[in-house]
Amino acid sequence: PKRYRVPHLRASKEAGRPITMLTAYDAVTARIFDAAGVDSLLVGDSIGNNMLGYPSTLPVTVDQMVVATRAVAGAAARALVVADLPFGSYEASAAQAHATAVRLMKEGGAGAVKLEGGQHMVEQVRLLSTTGIPVVGHLGLTPQSENVFGGMKVQGRGEAAAQKLLADALALEAAGAVAIVLEMVPGPLATRVTKELAIPTIGIGAGVECDGQVLVWTDMAGMADWAPKFSRAFGQVGAALSAAAGDYVGAVRERIFPGPEHTFDE
Numbered sequence: 001p002k003r004y005r006v007p008h009l010r011a012s013k014e015a016g017r018p019i020t021m022l023t024a025y026d027a028v029t030a031r032i033f034d035a036a037g038v039d040s041l042l043v044g045d046s047i048g049n050n051m052l053g054y055p056s057t058l059p060v061t062v063d064q065m066v067v068a069t070r071a072v073a074g075a076a077a078r079a080l081v082v083a084d085l086p087f088g089s090y091e092a093s094a095a096q097a098h099a100t101a102v103r104l105m106k107e108g109g110a111g112a113v114k115l116e117g118g119q120h121m122v123e124q125v126r127l128l129s130t131t132g133i134p135v136v137g138h139l140g141l142t143p144q145s146e147n148v149f150g151g152m153k154v155q156g157r158g159e160a161a162a163q164k165l166l167a168d169a170l171a172l173e174a175a176g177a178v179a180i181v182l183e184m185v186p187g188p189l190a191t192r193v194t195k196e197l198a199i200p201t202i203g204i205g206a207g208v209e210c211d212g213q214v215l216v217w218t219d220m221a222g223m224a225d226w227a228p229k230f231s232r233a234f235g236q237v238g239a240a241l242s243a244a245a246g247d248y249v250g251a252v253r254e255r256i257f258p259g260p261e262h263t264f265d266e
């Protein structure tokens with residue numbers, strides 16, 4: 001299948017074809033999602049809370065992101081691989097952002113990177129965009145700032161906050177961003193941003209009118225103990241995996257597995 005690349009993002013928006021994105025953190029799931037036709041795989045820093053058992057995304061390191069990105073990029077035949085710049089690896093300066101992004105592309109094989117923040121990130125976005133590194137923005141609930149927000153709350157409620165978010169989105173676009181993730185913002189605001197921008201919006205808890213949608217794969221597959229209100233379980237993979245593991249344990253204990261057919265001759 002023909003690879004989905006950065007120019008296809010804008011083409012999808014113009015054609016009114018919703019962009020599909022899922023997180024992936026390893027080669028096993030990346031291969032499955034790629035074959036299922038997902039346009040873009042996001043190696044999210046949500047690897048921290050979803051895979052590594054951390055309480056948030058904050059402890060995730062660039063080295064960890066490089067390993068996960070390499071695994072996903074190696075398995076994705078069609079999907080555009082986007083890697084998150086983790087907390088503390090890009091905020092201080094454009095040069096810092098560039099050094100991190102180069103690692104994710106060179107060592108990780110990412111096709112684009114994503115960073116959180118609006119007007120205060122334009123220098124980073126401009127430098128990356130002009131040096132061959134496509135940047136996806138991320139506005140609304142930006143989990144790396146949860147200590148500032150005081151939790152995972154809807155962002156952009158009220159006209160002042162809405163104006164600020166819209167200005168952030170326009171600033172990212174002007175700086176060269178190729179798409180913007182909108183997380184947990186009121187539907188009408190996401191619609192407004194989507195209409196004002198030439199680049200696509202990719203929503204998560206951002207209503208029904210964004211140009212694309214993204215979900216954390218464990219939420220999408222019914223793997224998580226808890227899932228946010230904006231998510232939907234499209235399968236019960238957690239229950240299926242639990243049943244498989246239970247059956248294996250039972251079969252070994254009862255000497256039903258392995259059988260003669262699994263046994264090597266002399």
Ligand code: KIV
Binds near residue numbers: 042046084214215
């Ligand atoms: O890390 C992540 O999973 C994300 C998505 C929620 C957009 O940034």
Ligand code: NA
Binds near residue numbers: 044045046057084
């Ligand atoms: Na993220």
